[in-house]
Amino acid sequence: MRERQLIELIARRCGPPRDRRVLRGIGDDAAVVAAKPVCVISTDSLVEDVHFTLSHYTPAEIGHKALATALSDLAAMGAEVGEAYLALALPGRLREEFSRELIDGVVDLAENHGVTIAGGDVVDSSALALTVTVVGWAENPERLVYRDGARQGQRVGVTGTLGAAGAALLLESYDHEPPIPLAADQRRALEQRLKRPRPRLREGLLLAESGASAMIDLSDGLASDARQLAQRSGVRLHIDLAALPLAAGVREVAAARGLAAEELAATAGEDYELLFTVDDRRVAEVEQALAAADCPVTWVGAVEVGTGVVFFDASGHCRCDLHGFEHGRVAAKPERD
Amino acid sequence: MRERQLIELIARRCGPPRDRRVLRGIGDDAAVVAAKPVCVISTDSLVEDVHFTLSHYTPAEIGHKALATALSDLAAMGAEVGEAYLALALPGRLREEFSRELIDGVVDLAENHGVTIAGGDVVDSSALALTVTVVGWAENPERLVYRDGARQGQRVGVTGTLGAAGAALLLESYDHEPPIPLAADQRRALEQRLKRPRPRLREGLLLAESGASAMIDLSDGLASDARQLAQRSGVRLHIDLAALPLAAGVREVAAARGLAAEELAATAGEDYELLFTVDDRRVAEVEQALAAADCPVTWVGAVEVGTGVVFFDASGHCRCDLHGFEHGRVAAKPERD
Numbered sequence: 001m002r003e004r005q006l007i008e009l010i011a012r013r014c015g016p017p018r019d020r021r022v023l024r025g026i027g028d029d030a031a032v033v034a035a036k037p038v039c040v041i042s043t044d045s046l047v048e049d050v051h052f053t054l055s056h057y058t059p060a061e062i063g064h065k066a067l068a069t070a071l072s073d074l075a076a077m078g079a080e081v082g083e084a085y086l087a088l089a090l091p092g093r094l095r096e097e098f099s100r101e102l103i104d105g106v107v108d109l110a111e112n113h114g115v116t117i118a119g120g121d122v123v124d125s126s127a128l129a130l131t132v133t134v135v136g137w138a139e140n141p142e143r144l145v146y147r148d149g150a151r152q153g154q155r156v157g158v159t160g161t162l163g164a165a166g167a168a169l170l171l172e173s174y175d176h177e178p179p180i181p182l183a184a185d186q187r188r189a190l191e192q193r194l195k196r197p198r199p200r201l202r203e204g205l206l207l208a209e210s211g212a213s214a215m216i217d218l219s220d221g222l223a224s225d226a227r228q229l230a231q232r233s234g235v236r237l238h239i240d241l242a243a244l245p246l247a248a249g250v251r252e253v254a255a256a257r258g259l260a261a262e263e264l265a266a267t268a269g270e271d272y273e274l275l276f277t278v279d280d281r282r283v284a285e286v287e288q289a290l291a292a293a294d295c296p297v298t299w300v301g302a303v304e305v306g307t308g309v310v311f312f313d314a315s316g317h318c319r320c321d322l323h324g325f326e327h328g329r330v331a332a333k334p335e336r337d
Numbered sequence: 338m339r340e341r342q343l344i345e346l347i348a349r350r351c352g353p354p355r356d357r358r359v360l361r362g363i364g365d366d367a368a369v370v371a372a373k374p375v376c377v378i379s380t381d382s383l384v385e386d387v388h389f390t391l392s393h394y395t396p397a398e399i400g401h402k403a404l405a406t407a408l409s410d411l412a413a414m415g416a417e418v419g420e421a422y423l424a425l426a427l428p429g430r431l432r433e434e435f436s437r438e439l440i441d442g443v444v445d446l447a448e449n450h451g452v453t454i455a456g457g458d459v460v461d462s463s464a465l466a467l468t469v470t471v472v473g474w475a476e477n478p479e480r481l482v483y484r485d486g487a488r489q490g491q492r493v494g495v496t497g498t499l500g501a502a503g504a505a506l507l508l509e510s511y512d513h514e515p516p517i518p519l520a521a522d523q524r525r526a527l528e529q530r531l532k533r534p535r536p537r538l539r540e541g542l543l544l545a546e547s548g549a550s551a552m553i554d555l556s557d558g559l560a561s562d563a564r565q566l567a568q569r570s571g572v573r574l575h576i577d578l579a580a581l582p583l584a585a586g587v588r589e590v591a592a593a594r595g596l597a598a599e600e601l602a603a604t605a606g607e608d609y610e611l612l613f614t615v616d617d618r619r620v621a622e623v624e625q626a627l628a629a630a631d632c633p634v635t636w637v638g639a640v641e642v643g644t645g646v647v648f649f650d651a652s653g654h655c656r657c658d659l660h661g662f663e664h665g666r667v668a669a670k671p672e673r674d
Contacts, residue, residue, distance in 0.1 A: 023375070029411075029484070030410045035374055035474075036372060038371060039371075040367045041368045041422060043457055046460075074366075076366040077365070077366050085470060087381075089464075089466055119380060123382045125384045125387060125466060126464045129462060133378075134367075146361065
């Protein structure tokens, strides 16, 4: 399938833009969109054998994950979601059916979140790679949430549950060892968190409206991402390991591998939950807003004077040795530290 | 060099955003930009051994070309240029010096055109690939130029000169044959057109202001690109081969290889000039505007009722057999038809 045919396939699969703000979609030199006052943009690449392997991911999962991880960056800013642009580097060895399923994965997620695929590029390549650019919008830059707004005395919260993607990676990387005793549906749920992460778009908007002062999405693991937020804000984050909300099954997987579940949750990445800070007086508001969105929120620590992140375990011991997770496999994100 | 170090290198090389519209650049989950009423976006990928080879291109040329080809799409819409986002897939075998020079190529061109590199991504990969997303702006969507506005009776114009990139590709692909007699500076000029194309950003804006009704950039060759414009506009384009403005040296290279120079110019791609249509009554205005910008403009044909593109040679014979150029080498764009 040549470039132009594939672009036509994408255009057909997407249909005419439903969002009236998209004045020109696929088919011109560039897309044209009616803007709102503030534009929020992020670009993310997923590469075969670096971020995923064809043996572990279906084409639709690859497409889903590429768009989801990009959208997660808009969620972390508290932006309204807008359009997405897909640059697809496709090896000739992959067949038309593969491209079709991959595009389905992208477009299904886009439709679920009201995102228009407004353009892109398709090129030949030796390795499969997807680069997704997502565009979000805001009425006022003051309403967006950055990484540098954490202030001493604020609380640290996290959406949803942690450790699911890390546990799924452990399950995968131990494929050939004796299986970990885990109910099939629980195993499946962990795997879905890794392969079909849900961008917390609505939750990000609600957190911005409820007064979150700093925010980041958990892509490289809490230990790494919290450090980024602390560094940009010029503060120290104090995190209680015992408070971390573990996803179901994480404790079992960690135990079977001789790991502490809370440490797995603190160091493994790809959960794509939101870590945020907020003033004490806005805590009830945050809880109400996220409850209305059916999203768990957990208070895991506090903002202090200092630098970096300090973890405390259940017995009150300081743990300064926790870092982002290095998965011992080819599909690990190589930049984790 | 790991991802974060490379991102820091890019951030340092770019410096703080000079454009006050860029509220947040590299360093947050997403970039934040003060928008204008209409947003124009395009994404373009360049892949090693598909669009370029490391044996023929310097790192700076690769960086320049990736941004230039993306910006050329904004030029073809008549958009004001805004920000750029660079997703870099980088093999571990390439050294820090390589990345540094590649980024220099991107940032030098960006600075020349007042473009801020506001974000991006760096990932590990087996093949070098650059995906550049460019964002342009307009006050009014009516002032942008699309591919579908050509109307019967209008003139067809082209900026600059044609065939330079095609001639440079011929020179390259015949490296091992007896050299074509060509002055060194002329050879160098042809090569620069291929490796450091100049996006016609100012010219695109001027053409939009002067009444261009349809426009496209010449990336796949006049024969292919004119067909796209004709198809989208529902018209036929009549092009006079003898009128095509040949770049210096194209005639010599074509002759040495037994090709008709005008056919080379009509079928070879990558010149990144603008093809446009305009009403007769606005012709003088277009000529004045482009003369003020020191850009040659040549009238090469007319818009007629019908479909497709018909070329006529100097003796008035119709040539319907001209198509986009297939370079007989690995660095050819594979999608040309």
